[in-house]
Each structure stands twice: as C-alpha cells, then as structure tokens.
Amino acid sequence: MNHRVLKLGVLATASVLALSACGGSSTPSSTDASAGESIDPADLTTTISILAPSYADSSEADWQTIIDEFHKTYPNVEVKLQIEGWDGFTEKVSARIQAGDYPDILNDNAFAGSADAGLLYDISDVMSPETIAAIEPSLLANGVGADGTQWAAPDIASARMLVYNTDLFKKAGITEAPKSWAELEDAAGKLVALGDGVVGYGMPLGEEEAQVESSLWLWGAGGTWVDGENLTATSPEAVEGFTEMRKLFEAGLTQPKLEDNRQDITNLMQAGTLGMMVGHSQVVVDSEAKGVNVALAPVPDKDGGDGVATGVTDFIVAFNNDDADRKAATGAFLDLMYSDAMYESWYKGTKLLPVTTSMIEKAKSEASTENEKGFLDALSIVKFLPVGNTAWDALQSALQGSAYKVGTEDPAELLAQIQAQVDAQG
Amino acid sequence: MSLNATAEAAIIRRPSRLREAATAVPWLLPSLILIAGVVLYPACLMVYTSFFKYTKQGIRKGDDPIGLDNYIGPAGALTFPGVPIGRILLNTVVWVVVVVLVTLVLSLLLAQFLNKPFRGRKLLRLFIIIPWACSVVMTATVFRYGLQENIGLFNRLLVDTGVLEVGRAWTKDPTSAFWIAVFVAIYVSLPFTTYTILAGLQSVPEDVLEAAHVDGATSPQRYLHIVLPLLRPAIATAALINIINVFNSLPILRLLQETPGYHTGHITTTLMYEYQRALGPGVSSALSVLNFLFCLVIIAIYLAAVRPTREVD
Numbered sequence: 001m002n003h004r005v006l007k008l009g010v011l012a013t014a015s016v017l018a019l020s021a022c023g024g025s026s027t028p029s030s031t032d033a034s035a036g037e038s039i040d041p042a043d044l045t046t047t048i049s050i051l052a053p054s055y056a057d058s059s060e061a062d063w064q065t066i067i068d069e070f071h072k073t074y075p076n077v078e079v080k081l082q083i084e085g086w087d088g089f090t091e092k093v094s095a096r097i098q099a100g101d102y103p104d105i106l107n108d109n110a111f112a113g114s115a116d117a118g119l120l121y122d123i124s125d126v127m128s129p130e131t132i133a134a135i136e137p138s139l140l141a142n143g144v145g146a147d148g149t150q151w152a153a154p155d156i157a158s159a160r161m162l163v164y165n166t167d168l169f170k171k172a173g174i175t176e177a178p179k180s181w182a183e184l185e186d187a188a189g190k191l192v193a194l195g196d197g198v199v200g201y202g203m204p205l206g207e208e209e210a211q212v213e214s215s216l217w218l219w220g221a222g223g224t225w226v227d228g229e230n231l232t233a234t235s236p237e238a239v240e241g242f243t244e245m246r247k248l249f250e251a252g253l254t255q256p257k258l259e260d261n262r263q264d265i266t267n268l269m270q271a272g273t274l275g276m277m278v279g280h281s282q283v284v285v286d287s288e289a290k291g292v293n294v295a296l297a298p299v300p301d302k303d304g305g306d307g308v309a310t311g312v313t314d315f316i317v318a319f320n321n322d323d324a325d326r327k328a329a330t331g332a333f334l335d336l337m338y339s340d341a342m343y344e345s346w347y348k349g350t351k352l353l354p355v356t357t358s359m360i361e362k363a364k365s366e367a368s369t370e371n372e373k374g375f376l377d378a379l380s381i382v383k384f385l386p387v388g389n390t391a392w393d394a395l396q397s398a399l400q401g402s403a404y405k406v407g408t409e410d411p412a413e414l415l416a417q418i419q420a421q422v423d424a425q426g
Numbered sequence: 427m428s429l430n431a432t433a434e435a436a437i438i439r440r441p442s443r444l445r446e447a448a449t450a451v452p453w454l455l456p457s458l459i460l461i462a463g464v465v466l467y468p469a470c471l472m473v474y475t476s477f478f479k480y481t482k483q484g485i486r487k488g489d490d491p492i493g494l495d496n497y498i499g500p501a502g503a504l505t506f507p508g509v510p511i512g513r514i515l516l517n518t519v520v521w522v523v524v525v526v527l528v529t530l531v532l533s534l535l536l537a538q539f540l541n542k543p544f545r546g547r548k549l550l551r552l553f554i555i556i557p558w559a560c561s562v563v564m565t566a567t568v569f570r571y572g573l574q575e576n577i578g579l580f581n582r583l584l585v586d587t588g589v590l591e592v593g594r595a596w597t598k599d600p601t602s603a604f605w606i607a608v609f610v611a612i613y614v615s616l617p618f619t620t621y622t623i624l625a626g627l628q629s630v631p632e633d634v635l636e637a638a639h640v641d642g643a644t645s646p647q648r649y650l651h652i653v654l655p656l657l658r659p660a661i662a663t664a665a666l667i668n669i670i671n672v673f674n675s676l677p678i679l680r681l682l683q684e685t686p687g688y689h690t691g692h693i694t695t696t697l698m699y700e701y702q703r704a705l706g707p708g709v710s711s712a713l714s715v716l717n718f719l720f721c722l723v724i725i726a727i728y729l730a731a732v733r734p735t736r737e738v739d
Binding site: 090091093094095097098113114116117119206207210256257259260267393394397398400401402404417418420421423424425426 | 686703
C-alpha cells in the first residue's frame with residue numbers, strides 16, 4: 001500500500017504546481033474594443049483554445065479540418081484543441097473553470113451555470129449576424145438563457161423518438177405503433193407474451209438518460225417542468241407521468257433494472273430482444289447494422305394525440321477572456337465553422353443532426369431511408385429540456401440520481417423528494 | 427552520579443543540540459517545503475473552501491463565508507434531502523472495521539503458512555503478491571465486468587453450475603455491490619498485510635520457541651504467548667496503514683456500484699464525490715473535513731484500545 005501513498009503524494013505535488021501555475025497567469029487584458037472588424041486577418045496574432053467532447057473517433061480530425069482551413073486566412077492565430085470523452089466531460093469543464101483557464105470555445109450540452117456566473121460572451125456578439133441567422137430558429141431558441149440573452153448557439157441536434165422492432169411487432173400481431181399510453185401497455189404486454197426474454201419497453205433511468213426519459217412521460221401527460229420563472233417537479237402532470245412509468249414497471253413490461261443506462265437498453269435493442277425504446281439516430285443506425293429491423297414513431301402520450309419527441313442540442317459557448325484579439329479570432333473561427341463548406345463534414349462526423357437551416361434541408365433531400373427522414377422531420381416538432389434555466393442543473397442532477405426509484409416508491413413522494421433537492425440548492 | 431553532574435551535562439548539551447538542529451535545517455528544508463505544499467496547503471484550502479458557497483461548476487458565489495451552511499444548511503453535507511446519512515455513516519464504520527479485521531485474520535493465517543518451509547514456497551509468495559502489483563482500478567474493473575447481468579463471466583459461472591437460475595445485476599443493487607466491494611477490498615489488502623506480518627514472523631527468534639518447546643509449551647500456547655506478542659509491532663503497523671488506506675479507498679466502491687444518486691451503499695468517501703459532481707466543491711469540502719476528523723477519531727480509538735506502541739514486557 002506504500003506505493004499507493006507515494007502515487008498520491010506525486011499527484012498532490014502535481015496539482016499544487018498546477019494550481020500555483022494558474023494563479024500566476026492572469027491574462028493581460030487589453031481594452032475591450034468591440035469585435036475588431038478592422039483587423040487584418042494576416043496581422044491578428046493570438047492564441048485561442050477549444051474544448052470539445054469526442055462524438056466519434058473522427059472528432060479530433062473533424063475539428064482539425066476546420067483549424068487547417070482557418071489557418072489559411074489567419075496564419076498567426078494558434079488554435080489549441082482539447083478533445084475529451086463524454087464520460088466525465090462536465091468534470092473536465094469544471095476543472096478548467098475552477099483553474100480560471102477558460103476555453104475560448106466550448107462545445108458542451110449545458111450553459112446556464114457559466115452564463116449565470118457571468119463568464120460568457122453573448123454568442124450573437126461574437127458570431128456574425130449572418131451565422132446566427134443561418135441556424136434553424138426553433139433550435140437557436142434553445143440557447144437563450146432565462147434572462148433572454150443568446151448565451152449559446154446550438155451546434156448539433158438530436159431528436160429522441162420511439163424506436164420499435166418491426167419484426168417483433170409482426171410476430172406479436174401488432175399492426176401499428178402505439179399512440180396512447182393504453183396502446184403502449186397493450187403492445188408491450190403482447191411483446192412480453194412472446195417469451196424468450198423479450199422486453200416490451202426499455203426505460204433507461206440511469207445517470208445518463210433519466211432526465212430525458214422522465215421528461216417525455218411528463219410531456220406525454222401534458223405537463224412541463226417550467227413554472228413561470230421557476231422549475232417544479234411536483235406538478236400533477238409529473239405525478240401522472242411517473243405513475244404511468246411505475247405501472248409499466250410493475251406489470252413487468254420494462255427491463256428488470258430501471259437504473260440501466262441508455263447503452264444497456266440499446267444493447268437489448270441490438271440483440272433483437274427489445275420491442276420499444278426511446279432513442280436517437282445512433283440507436284437506429286446501430287440496430288440496423290446488427291440486422292435488426294426498426295421503425296420510428298412519435299413517443300406515445302396519454303390520450304393518443306400527436307405524440308411527443310425530445311430535442312437535444314449541444315452548444316457552442318464563448319468564454320469571456322477579456323481579450324479583444326481572442327474574441328475576434330473566436331468569432332472568425334465560429335463563422336468559418338458554421339459555413340456550409342465546413343459545417344457539413346463536421347456535423348456528419350458526429351453522426352447526429354445538423355442545426356443550420358440549409359443543412360437540414362439538404363439532409364432531408366438526401367435522406368435515403370424513412371428513418372433518417374423521420375428524425376429530420378421531428379426537428380420542427382421537438383420539445384426541449386429547459387437547459388437555459390439555472391435551476392435545471394439541480395433538477396437534472398436530482399432526476400439522474402433518483403428517477404429510477406419510481407419502480408419502488410410512491411410517485412408523488414419521489415417527486416417531492418426531487419423537488420426538495422432542487423429547493424435545497426435554491 | 428550526583429544531581430549536579432546531570433544538570434551540568436544538560437547545560438553543556440543544550441547549545442550543541444541547538445546547533446545540531448541548525449545544521450539539520452538545510453537537509454530538512456526540502457521535506458518541510460514539500461510537506462507544507464502537499465499536505466498543509468491543500469488541507470487548509472479544503473477547510474477554507476468548506477465555508478463558501480460554490481455552484482455545481484465550481485464557481486464561487488459571493489465573497490462572504492456562509493458559516494456552517496455547507497455542513498448543516500439546507501444543502502449541507504449532513505442534511506441534504508434524500509441522502510440516507512445515518513446509513514452511510516454506519517456503512518463507513520462497517521466498511522473499515524470488516525475489511526481491516528478480516529484482512530488481518532486472513533493475513534495471519536497466510537503468513538503463518540508461508541513461513542513454513544515447503545517446496546515451491548517462493549513461487550507461492552510471488553503469486554500472493556500479484557493482487558498488490560495490479561492497480562486497484564484494474565482489479566475492480568475485472569470484477570465489475572465479470573458481474574454484469576447478461577454478459578458477466580462470474581454470472582455465467584454461477585448460472586452454468588446451477589447456483590443461480592438467471593444472472594443477477596450484482597452491481598446495480600447497493601447492498602450486494604457494497605459487500606462485493608468489501609470482498610475486493612480484502613482481496614487487494616491481503617498481500618501488503620501478509621508480507622508485513624511475514625516479515626514480523628521471520629524475526630521471531632527460533633531459539634526462544636525451541637526453549638518453550640523443551641519446557642513443554644503446546645503449540646497454541648507458544649503461538650499465543652510468544653509469537654503473537656512479538657508480532658505486535660508488525661500487526662500494529664499493518665492495521666494502522668490498512669485503516670487509513672481502506673477508509674480512503676475510493677476506486678473499488680466507485681467502480682463496483684452502478685446505482686446512481688444517493689443510495690444506501692455509499693460510504694462518506696464516495697458520497698463526497700457524489701456531492702462534488704452534483705453540489706460543487708463547497709459541500710464536498712465540508713464532507714471531506716468531517717471525513718478527516720472521522721478518520722482521526724477511528725485511529726484514536728484504535729490507539730487507545732490496542733496501544734500498539736507499548737513495548738513487549
């Protein structure tokens with residue numbers, strides 16, 4: 001055990017050194033001239049840093065393509081790229097923020113906390129108006145904070161819809177995708193009756209996906225988390241949604257462990273033993289690659305209305321480093337990134353959906369399968385999680401940590417517990 | 427010798443001691459700086475941090491300290507709603523006591539066995555040290571995957587041998603995950619403890635044992651009255667290092683528990699990281715401070731009860 005103690009010591013030394021290094025490097029702040037339009041690209045000499053998650057193996061190369069192109073016009077701007085896995089990405093971001101080493105460009109799935117702390121530029125102040133206008137308005141709206149400021153620009157979207165195994169449906173004699181909760185129960189019951197370990201509906205309430213899954217049931221009951229300025233978890237609709245989730249679990253229509261993550265459920269889908277789940281395009285692609293036939297439908301709601309679909313966007317945010325040159329370079333880089341020529345290959349690398357109007361149209365016209373088209377069409381009807389609200393961080397953590405208990409605890413009590421956790425942080 | 431002479435000697439010795447200390451300073455300075463840098467500074471920073479409000483991202487809110495809010499406020503370490511804190515404190519004690527006790531008992535047996543001369547003893551000693559040579563994260567990961575519900579090898583073995591009917595999601599139940607973590611923690615603690623005790627056993631003088639044998643002491647008597655007292659320093663070292671190490675052991679529990687949130691399988695050390703992720707560094711530091719005090723208390727109780735430094739009479 002001595003060698004572990006030693007390792008700890010080395011680690012501590014390293015972190016102390018890192019800390020002191022950060023303390024000393026306060027950036028000399030040049031005057032806050034507004035975005036330097038008059039600067040000649042060839043003269044702009046500065047360094048900007050990018051922190052982005054890895055969507056696919058190609059992510060680093062996809063960013064590098066843009067950086068190389070950027071260097072053609074801005075030869076003296078050094079771009080530092082840091083790519084990290086999604087696993088623990090939030091911790092990486094927190095670590096850089098706590099060290100005062102703000103990345104100029106951050107690609108993340110949340111922005112409210114940093115916006116609230118006053119660390120960000122208004123993104124429409126950094127990017128050109130043309131670039132902002134190129135982004136699909138319904139998606140752009142998702143980057144607006146509670147104070148009405150456009151803190152973030154979406155850079156990639158995904159939609160969650162009901163993905164179902166058509167072969168299992170045929171075998172069970174179900175002709176149409178369920179539209180209401182009653183039909184969903186019915187279909188799941190028939191699927192489970194097939195035996196062979198077939199699961200009717202996959203409900204991932206683990207740390208990764210609980211907020212999305214539970215939001216869908218809440219929306220299906222006609223409710224919303226947003227209550228004026230605040231978020232509330234205890235609305236009657238939320239109780240109704242959670243009651244329905246519990247009902248499915250108790251009837252044995254879901255997988256046995258509700259704390260499963262999305263990947264666990266996707267594995268079942270790929271193995272051909274899962275009837276239905278809510279998933280994004282990657283789930284469809286992966287399942288089809290394994291020879292499982294799947295189709296898409298809106299997620300059923302309580303009474304069999306239009307159904308719901310969840311939209312999830314990731315964002316680009318620009319941190320305020322108090323340096324006009326860096327701001328100008330950041331703006332120029334982002335303008336280039338969202339240009340059709342660069343953006344198309346970049347977003348395709350993520351295997352998710354585009355956010356610029358022109359690329360959505362192009363993707364629709366190129367979509368070769370019904371499933372591809374389905375997700376793109378859904379982009380105009382999707383509902384979004386209230387990511388712009390600062391209380392969402394607390395609510396999301398509470399849902400991620402507790403939503404799976406819906407199988408064993410009273411829904412109203414569970415939601416009150418979740419609300420208590422949110423309130424405590426207020 | 428007269429009293430005077432002793433006093434005189436002390437007077438003569440004092441300046442030389444001072445000078446000795448002075449000459450030692452340059453040699454000690456690097457260590458002192460290192461201790462200040464890697465032990466004292468982070469510890470003080472931790473206490474300081476625990477009195478401020480931070481956001482989840484670790485951005486400090488407000489410049490004024492908030493008193494004990496991070497400890498017992500509405501979102502405090504001990505009072506955050508939904509955290510089964512009583513159970514978690516109990517778990518912490520159970521974790522330390524069970525792992526250290528079982529490790530010590532098994533190590534005594536193993537060391538006794540390895541101390542016997544037999545063919546292949548060196549090879550066996552080598553095998554026993556292997557769990558220590560592997561990183562704890564690696565060992566815990568092997569168990570985590572082996573215990574997966576559908577694809578885990580351990581589950582497969584249990585199902586194929588008819589022990590279980592279907593595979594169980596061992597790591598998704600807080601209680602079973604906790605006890606599996608206890609098992610793994612014992613497994614990785616054994617080598618160090620065994621070797622420490624083995625070293626102690628080899629220093630037990632052969633002639634004393636022989637003399638006792640000649641005097642007619644039975645082997646249990648010899649073990650209880652001669653070997654065990656002589657082993658006291660070795661056992662004490664092993665137990666103390668184990669207590670500190672097991673108490674702070676994070677990777678095993680973190681890797682083997684797949685239940686999200688504030689479940690009943692946490693110990694305070696894993697809860698600390700849960701807080702850091704969900705509530706930010708303020709609350710997390712507060713729990714760290716409590717953890718630190720808790721660790722001191724356990725060691726104090728141990729020292730008071732066992733008095734390991736007492737010399738053998």
